Amino acid sequence: MRLLRHRRLAATPREGGDPVFVGFDEQNAHLPDALWLTQQFPKVRVAIRAGNHMLQRIAAREGAGLALLPHYVARAEPRLRLCVVGPTPPQRELWMVTRRDDGRNPAIRAVGDALVNAFDANQSLFQAPG
Incomplete structure (x- = not known):
């Protein structure tokens, strides 16, 4: 994840201004991204608070402020660009949890294998550009 902003946003730390953020709403303040x-x-200063990354992406796209977005969410919006203003957030692991008995179920195993293959084939979507 990186902080992303729309090209129209006026003040960034590199330009001498204080950053303005698109943040998480109070129901999601416990999420790792919000805590970080x-x-x-x-x-x-937080200009707007939103409950999910899609709404944050829209707010950042419209110039409300910087948004901490997963790469795969941000890349879907070509008007956003990477804006590094501090340390890089830690990477998070993604886990698929099933019950022990489900491992023998062919349908569940097929879904699990398909998800692993999809993530492996699309790793670049989840990694920082360049």
Whole structure:
């Protein structure tokens, strides 16, 4: 994940201004992304709070502020660009959990294998550009 902004956003730390963020709403303040953002930028101004990454992407696209988005979400919006303003958020693992007995079920195993193959084939979507 990286902080992304729309090209029209006026003030960024590199341009001498204080960053303005698109943040998480209070129902999602416990999520790892929201916690990291609060820890790294405790006094930053939040222009808008949204409950999911899709709404945050829209707000960033419209110039509301910087948004901490997964790469695969941000890449779907060509008007956003990478804006590094601090340390890189830690990567997170993705787990698929099934019950022990489900491992023998051919349908569940097929879905699990398909998901693993899909993520393997599309790794570049989940990694930082360049």
